[in-house]
Amino acid sequence: MWFMRQAGRSLPEYREVRRGVGMLESCLRPALAAEITLQPVRRHGVDAAIFFSDIVVPLRLAGVGVDIKAGVGPVMDQPYRTADDVARLVERELDDAALSPIREAVALTVAGLDELSAGRDPHGSPGSDNSVGVGAVPLIGFGGAPFTLAAYLVEGRPSRDHLAARTLMHADPDTWRRLTEWTAELTGRFLCAQVLAGASAVQLFDSWAGSLSLADYQAHVAPSSARALTHVADLPVPGIHFGTGTGHLLAAMRDVPRAAGLVHSAVGVDYRTPLDEAAAALGADVPVQGNVDPALLAAPWEVLEAHVRDVVARGRAAPGHVLNLGHGVPPDTDPAVLTRVARLVHSL
């Protein structure tokens, strides 16, 4: 079990180390990104770390003018909407050297996780040879799906309906394909760098996929997501494919890592679809991840506890269940509640 966005604003120790440091800058300072990634593991005792980053980091590393505005989200230097815009954009290459801070941050994180695990393990001691390996908390690599990245690029900023991106995929499918093949390459290499530096799994975040019909998802989005995951298909890591509002897309999202050749993969399910229903839609051999409703983190403990127990019970319908939230931790969440949820889940 772990929590999406467990590394972040809900933690006072996060707000402390981020003071005066911009979001993207904090992702690109290896020691800081590693420290932020480790914070929730130390505090909550979750079973996995998720690499602290942002889905637009590979854009920045490729030289695209992007910043993250507080209270708004990723904002581009311009919207990329025309064939010309996209032609100029995809000329940019992501130098392997640009990924160095990512590799460094991952290596520091993995070392930190090994130390933490050794400290937790009664049979190991910090610094001893057997502190590395068995029992170490795994690090999950982080990457945004090509559609969600492309939606930010086309819109130029966060939007509710992703109208401009959805227009482009129909109005000029060739330009759309060129754009998403490029974002797939960026995200794929971003994920691959994390795995080669020590991450044990990858999660592809397709935050906005729920805005699409199944037909549009299959025709204009699934191929580029599969393309991104082919970058890690030869590596011995499982994948998790996550989106929100994707109840109608679950089976299609399951098929994406399969198409990429990723043998082991789970599907992330947001809080709207009960896990027993999701398991029925996904088939008997697909593990699920999710789907505690983040809205209930602010409810009285009895209400939250009953909900978590229900999620765990329904998750038994799947062949495997990574307990998580159905969406990221809200910034104003009381971190003590998250710790309590982790303890509850470990007790079940």
Next chain:
Amino acid sequence: MWFMRQAGRSLPEYREVRRGVGMLESCLRPALAAEITLQPVRRHGVDAAIFFSDIVVPLRLAGVGVDIKAGVGPVMDQPYRTADDVARLVERELDDAALSPIREAVALTVAGLDELSAGRDPHGSPGSDNSVGVGAVPLIGFGGAPFTLAAYLVEGRPSRDHLAARTLMHADPDTWRRLTEWTAELTGRFLCAQVLAGASAVQLFDSWAGSLSLADYQAHVAPSSARALTHVADLPVPGIHFGTGTGHLLAAMRDVPRAAGLVHSAVGVDYRTPLDEAAAALGADVPVQGNVDPALLAAPWEVLEAHVRDVVARGRAAPGHVLNLGHGVPPDTDPAVLTRVARLVHSL
């Protein structure tokens, strides 16, 4: 056929008459609201008018401090989140007299529609006795669903996930019920006033319902929506129940007008669910409304035309189909495209 948000920013004649007039003020000036409601009927030749208003208008009429900020949406004077906040809020009553500008605007609109229809009808002439009645373009009354209204009140402003509202319904179900019974009363009386003044149908807009699981919708939302519609159940008007991202809620939304005693009602389907699938989920006796993807209004005509024809063809699976968009007209839509769509649909 008609277009959700057909009266609005896509029309230059709308931007002209709105110049210097705030959004809520324009809803409360009867002659202006009527003129705005008539504009798209004149221009596009659509088969229905939708009363120009905003879902927060009944809040304003009940004395709640609410305004509509350009580029943001409805903003409350404070978020209403605690039992005390809600207790003070629901003491406010909507005086019948406060609804006068609504009744007046509806009456002016209906008179204007009768004139328009007479002008269109080769057998009638403007001003003659038979210009009223047969063939007049109907006016659809407009109201926000109690959940969506309550979500604005609890959040204090538009939000993506409606976390605070969804927290409240679980954390304090009694307060949530008190709040939504109050918003149901407001919206119900708002709709009833429109029908008594001449509207021929009502549409309940539950814009945010898609953020809910089916279980939450049924337990915490459907009862208050039914309560709102009981205000018009004894009147001879059909209803339309609309939301976005509601593929998983369609059958539950169908049952709401039925529970209210509204004999004839259709379900609005957003652009994500194909109408043949929606019809299968809804059963053989439920008409549908929708579901042209607004993103395609900006695509080349050939692409849009093929999509509209596909929507019409799939809509034949239902016992009735009101062609519409799957969501409101985007503000930057070329109005000539809407006129062309109306002509195409009328030719099919």
